[in-house]
Amino acid sequence: MSRLSLNARLALLFASIVTFCLAVVGTILFNALSRQIYAQDDLNIVLSARHLRRLAAEMDDLAAVREHQARLVSLVLGDAALALKIDSSDGTSLIDYDPPHLPLMNLAATPQNQRIVTEHLQRWISAEDVPMRGIATLATLRDGSAVKISVARSMQDRALMLEQYRSLIWMTEGSAVLIAIVLSLLLIRRALRPLQNIADSARGITPERLDARIDVQRAPTELHALAVSLNAMLLRLQQGFDRLWQSTTDLAHDLRTPIGNMRGASEVALTRVRSAPEYQALLVSNIEECDRVTRMIESVLFLARAESPHFALKRTTFDASEELHRIGEYFEGLAAEGGVDISIRGEARINAERELFRRAISNLLANALRFTPAGATIVITVTASSAGTSIAVQNAGTGIAPADVGKIFERFYRADASRTDSGMASGLGLAIVKTIMDLHGGRASVQSEVGGLTTFELYFPAPG
Amino acid sequence: MRLLVVEDEAKTREYLRKGLEESGFTVDIANNGLDGLHLALEENYDLVVLDVMLPALEGWDVIKRLRDKKNIPVLFLTARDQIEDRVRGLELGGDDYLIKPFAFVELLARIRTLLRRGPAREVEQISVGDLEIDVIRRRVRRAGVRVDLTPREFSLLQLLANRQGEVLSRTQIASYVWDMNFDSDTNVVEVAIRRLRAKIDDDHAVKLIHTIRGMGYVLEVGERG
Known part of the structure; x- marks a missing residue:
């Protein structure tokens, strides 16, 4: 992670936030939608069942049920996914209206004196792998014979629709994240351009061009302090370099005098044969010049050592x-x-x-x-x-x-x-x-x- | 006394050999670490003068290998004077350490001190010619006449007398007498010698304190060439 660029890091962070938010929003919306749809269907099933029980109660006998098939079936005609089945208590099928071709299961029936509510709904998966919801209730005809009314709905269309919604949400979210990454990359790069400017200015600073400075005016407020302290550091470095340069130059100049003396005096001495005392005087003079150089070296080294960060004071x-x-x-x-x-x-x-x-x-x-x-x-x-x-x-x-x-x-x-x-x-x-x-x-x-x-x-x- | 000088710089090697021989030593030379180590192990020397920066085998390595076999005094010469280097040299078994450029008289003094081995015996009475120094009472007489010296003048005279016949450099004198271990860009020692000489030598025909020009001072009877 630490090797990723700041740019990439910020973009990734931004993309994660976007992904997370969209996922939360998508999930909430999807769940709300599916709850709404299922609730509607459930209500339809329950209402149909109630209605059918009331109608059945008005029928005289089993034959009347067959007779009024059209009337009974009309209650479930509004929804092509609904199926209706009415059986007599001995299991004979009186009505079997099944446009979606559902194998109606043998559902547990709600007793006839009990009010039908959504809690009585049963959910199952058919042998054909179709999600189903349904309800069954017992009804008593006028002649006292009992029938079992079953209403069921294939939820395949709903599942399909929700599946499409889900894909749509995924696709929207994916594109949004991609757009977020691209946009954030562009924006962050733009926002970080002042840093790049500082880096460009810094690149131009070399020992020969220590007078260059970072343009503080162009830096945004957040980077102002950074630019100012970098400039202050540059100033200190420049002063340090100048001093070093000055010392080196001065030292070299100061070395010229004793070395010139030694060379000059020795050359003059060699131009003709001298007496021993003259040679001795020359040698002594040379030693004095050497001492001078030695003293200078010692002092310069002392200063250098004193300025080294490793110098420890023995107080x-x-x-x-x-x-x-x-x-x-x-x-x-x-x-x-x-x-x-x-x-x-x-x-x-x-x-x-x-x-x-x-x-x-x-x-x-x-x-x-x-x-x-x-x-x-x-x-x-x-x-x-x-x-x-x-x-x-x-x-x-x-x-x-x-x-x-x-x-x-x-x-x-x-x-x-x-x-x-x-x-x-x-x-x-x-x-x-x-x-x-x-x-x-x-x-x-x-x-x-x-x-x-x-x-x-x-x-x-x-x-x- | 036999000395071995291990030094790669030709001019340095040559003047060391010449100077040490003229000071009464027998000198062998080696111009790299390997030859130096070989000679030091094969022959019997009283002392080795060893340069630190050497081709073939560094001075540090020479002393490490030498110390495994022999325990002869080793004096390091080096152009580097970082404290760590000094410590390292002494830890490895060097006996003394001299930084280039050094005064030749100082090298001589260090070599003599190492060869003397053990602390110098404190003498109670020193005499040089007709000069008598009572170390205990800190009194000085020249030709029987008492000479009054300041405490520092006495220390200076005592130093010269203890090392009579030996040339002492200004740096050495400043360090021994005043504990000044740096150069103060002044001719303090020269002045101090001049003042001491005024009290010791001025009234006498035979001079005892001699200036060896360019090198330092020596206390002895008789003139130097």
Whole structure:
């Protein structure tokens, strides 16, 4: 059933409903008709029998019965299927009127003093397989002799007629069902055309043509929500593809610099014979470039892995300030060389994956150290609330231009590519921070005024 | 010490052989899994360096079959660093796991650690030339004069002294001293070494902390070529 098309399924369903309804209606009508017909015939038989008994009662003797045959028979003349038989009590046939040639059975007779009603009717099937109905009654003539009056009717004509009715009903019903199937197929196909339109639109969407959308205006109300959510999904996919494409392109571009450096420096070195220290310097420079490439690969793989649906966070609850002091210790030498102080304020426990927390804070600090002028202080503040814990890293410096604030967490985005240490920074540090925050269900944000304070804030929501 | 290097990439194989031989090991090489397994079973090696992606027989299968017969240390090399791969490698009986690209000094350090076998003995007193380190009291003297170090500077010096003569990469140092197991795009280690050197070496003619350019740092008496 599940492999049938929606179209066929609906048509079949519709046809079953039509069949069922017609069958019920047909049965009811047929039964009503046959009841009506039989009731009429039964009444005729009963009335004839009553009449005959009353007439017989007025006869003088058995001879009179024979004499008045025409009068008696006239009572059943109206219906060619009726037969009449009057017998004397010794079994002698007085009248045997039998145009339908019925072998009248020996029917049980209703006593003469009892009123004849339809309940006395007897039904049987003759030896010739003809359905019969009949009634018999006893009557007493004036001279006291008894006769038995039998009236019977062959129901063959009725059976034949009902049989024809039945066939007619079957044929009508069959055609109606066929028409219903055909019509419903056509109508359903028509009704489902909007779905086909959506399918056609979807068929046109490929990685190269992700900007195509389903026409929501043309969709009927029932399919509106579907079209809208499909379009929303397409938009998300498009953004995902764009980001992927952008990252791949950026990565390839960023790889060009170190590889170009290695190739160029090596080629220049090979153009003439150099001294050993010159060769050594070249090799060291090449190793540095390799390290750069390795760092980029590691970062890109980290991001890819973090975005994979199989990534599982290993959360623990730990003392955030203690961890911050450890990270501060790691950077203290570097900070001291740049004449920068790192100050850590506040206390809080935090629920996060420790390694990722460390990585996010380190990236922020490394970033802050890169832009903080000598003599300034980087202030790290931990604030806890019942909803979660936030960590702010604030430093004075050149600040971030408003145009860059929105893009700063994007991959390979460098606000100032011309900086001397841009070789050290992969342009992925803040993107990693954002990804780590996304993994924790938190967020990373930045506020900055040009020439003033820049604050990065990480918010870790409390678990549960 | 005899090592077997099973690696299909010619350049990698060649530099591993050369580097390990120059570090004092006897090195045999195999360029596919089948040959590697055969050699490892026939000969007596102290350690096998095994690439995971190999023609003829994968690294995983090599170690499975090898482990049925022999229990020599195996160090995996691989370009794949999914956690599952790491777990699989260790479950199958690998002793350590190194992801390509790796620093050669790190490979050397891992090999030496595996060959040492068993936990390194904690020494109470380390001396290198006229440098004396009291591990228990966490005190340092150079030529009899006390040198004041911050806790992290002490950890750094202790690490270098414990592995004296061995080149340690920046990554290794960051990991051992600060437990930072990722690259933070900064020259923190370089700065830390510079500051440690200012306290240990600057006032003395004989320098103990040496920079091996492009590779890392080493603590030893005497110059390196």
